[in-house]
Amino acid sequence: xxxxxxxxxxxxxxxxxxxxxxxxxxxxxxxxxxxxxxxxxxxxxxxxxxxxxxxxxxxxxxxxxxxxxxxxxxxxxxxxxxxxxxxxxxxxxxxxxxxxxxxxxxxxxxxxxxxxxxxxxxxxxxxxxxxxxxxxxxxxxxxxxxxxxxxxxxxxxx
Numbered sequence: 001x002x003x004x005x006x007x008x009x010x011x012x013x014x015x016x017x018x019x020x021x022x023x024x025x026x027x028x029x030x031x032x033x034x035x036x037x038x039x040x041x042x043x044x045x046x047x048x049x050x051x052x053x054x055x056x057x058x059x060x061x062x063x064x065x066x067x068x069x070x071x072x073x074x075x076x077x078x079x080x081x082x083x084x085x086x087x088x089x090x091x092x093x094x095x096x097x098x099x100x101x102x103x104x105x106x107x108x109x110x111x112x113x114x115x116x117x118x119x120x121x122x123x124x125x126x127x128x129x130x131x132x133x134x135x136x137x138x139x140x141x142x143x144x145x146x147x148x149x150x151x152x153x154x155x156x157x158x
Contacts, residue, residue: 027061027135027142029143030056030057030058030065030090030132031146032053032054032055032056032068032070032128032130033053033128033146033148034052034072034126034128034146035150036150036151036153037074037150037153038050038155039155040101041155045105046105047103047104048102049103050099050102051102052098053084053098054097055090055097055098056095057095057096059093060092062090063134063135064086064087064089064134065084065089065133065134066085066086066087066135066136066137066139067085067132067141068130068132068133068144069081069082069083069130070082070128070129070131070144071128073126073128074124074125074126075124075126076125077113078104081102081104082130084098113152114152122152122153123151123152124151125149126149127145128144128145128146129144130143130144130145131143
């Protein structure tokens with residue numbers, strides 16, 4: 001009986017230690033913000049943009065991004081769908097910028113969107129919602145999101 005109790009205590013201690021070790025390995029989701037947005041000439045009836053995103057890694061370890069998909073809502077007027085296929089490593093406590101070209105059939109009029117630009121900074125309200133896959137490509141996606149204002153630039157190629 002005494003031997004069985006001792007085994008039970010050792011087993012519980014090992015389970016507790018394993019639980020603590022796995023909890024310490026959790027990853028804080030990166031913060032992804034829209035840094036700049038440039039309207040590009042339309043193509044095939046679609047409104048196009050070049051978006052600069054900043055990925056901020058708050059973790060004390062590097063993170064490896066395999067895939068990032070998101071929706072970008074601009075001034076509550078339309079949604080741009082975007083995706084980034086890595087791999088991309090963001091170093092510990094560091095930031096990494098990426099630039100993507102996005103297009104939309106939903107945003108029908110750039111001039112209508114421009115009417116929502118606010119303030120002297122030419123800033124447009126945005127909301128970014130997405131899912132990011134870290135580590136192995138088979139890992140579970142993590143929800144990410146941000147909102148703020150982004151300067152809207154117009155390209156000279158119009």
